[in-house]
Amino acid sequence: MVCGYLPSPYDCTCSTLISLYGPKLIKMLEDKYTPDVICNAINMCNSESGETCRLFPAPKALGASMSPSQFNEYVKDVKKKFDFSNVTVNICDWLPQACNIGDHKPVFDDDNDLFSTYDGLRGHNWRGKDCDDTHNGVFPGRLDDDIATDNNCNGIFGVDPTTNIPYEKQWCEGTGQMGIAILGDSATAHFRIPPNYLVAKNLSFANFAGLLRNAENELDFPMLSWSTGHQLASQYAPDIEGPVDSIYMRLRENNLCNHNDY
Numbered sequence: 001m002v003c004g005y006l007p008s009p010y011d012c013t014c015s016t017l018i019s020l021y022g023p024k025l026i027k028m029l030e031d032k033y034t035p036d037v038i039c040n041a042i043n044m045c046n047s048e049s050g051e052t053c054r055l056f057p058a059p060k061a062l063g064a065s066m067s068p069s070q071f072n073e074y075v076k077d078v079k080k081k082f083d084f085s086n087v088t089v090n091i092c093d094w095l096p097q098a099c100n101i102g103d104h105k106p107v108f109d110d111d112n113d114l115f116s117t118y119d120g121l122r123g124h125n126w127r128g129k130d131c132d133d134t135h136n137g138v139f140p141g142r143l144d145d146d147i148a149t150d151n152n153c154n155g156i157f158g159v160d161p162t163t164n165i166p167y168e169k170q171w172c173e174g175t176g177q178m179g180i181a182i183l184g185d186s187a188t189a190h191f192r193i194p195p196n197y198l199v200a201k202n203l204s205f206a207n208f209a210g211l212l213r214n215a216e217n218e219l220d221f222p223m224l225s226w227s228t229g230h231q232l233a234s235q236y237a238p239d240i241e242g243p244v245d246s247i248y249m250r251l252r253e254n255n256l257c258n259h260n261d262y
């Protein structure tokens with residue numbers, strides 16, 4: 001059932017993993033090993049810097065606190081005990097796109113201008129949508145001095161036939177046109193774990209329908225944040241309700257020349 005939440009081909013890989021390691025994982029849960037220990041023991045939680053991933057309280061076996069080296073030694077013992085030493089599962093083999101975001105640039109960006117036509121994987125959920133992914137001179141937020149093309153992706157281009165003035169100049173020049181950029185960690189990108197993911201009784205296909213999409217966004221929701229939000233929260237139902245308001249949305253509401261500039 002768990003693998004059924006994932007789209008093909010991930011469901012197949014998941015089923016293989018469950019058939020190989022499922023009984024041992026269930027035994028570990030029954031023996032009250034923490035999720036951190038289990039995840040590290042099967043090599044699914046690790047980082048390129050070698051730091052271990054720890055979100056939960058220390059295992060009881062280690063007392064109230066533990067150093068990183070103590071934890072690593074403990075995980076080694078658990079690997080040995082459950083014969084996980086030869087597990088070669090790597091989350092990046094399984095979901096390579098999600099691991100190809102270490103530089104925080106869009107994974108899908110044909111013209112390398114740092115703007116994408118794809119929403120997830122650091123795409124246009126994170127920054128304005130590229131309206132021409134074959135031309136790196138066309139992207140949101142740039143100065144638009146071409147009267148024939150919408151170089152800045154705000155939807156405005158061409159010349160007013162009655163005044164012979166480019167629309168971009170006629171409508172936007174001197175209007176205080178501006179976008180918004182936020183530099184920060186996941187907190188500024190509206191990181192959240194949908195509560196339903198953590199409550200066993202709420203396990204359902206409906207609650208996990210957006211699992212892959214959320215994973216592609218690293219459980220961040222910049223498209224719903226106070227600063228760059230621009231999507232309807234109802235798209236993320238049933239986890240999120242209510243209206244979305246943001247600095248970008250207000251900038252755009254006041255001046256459509258700001259469209260896509262976030």
Ligand SMILES: [Ca+2]
Pocket residue numbers: 109110111112113114115116117130132133
């Ligand atoms: Ca692009």
Ligand SMILES: [Ca+2]
Pocket residue numbers: 111113115130131132133134135136137138139
């Ligand atoms: Ca482009």
Ligand SMILES: [Ca+2]
Pocket residue numbers: 144149150151152153154155156157168
């Ligand atoms: Ca334009």
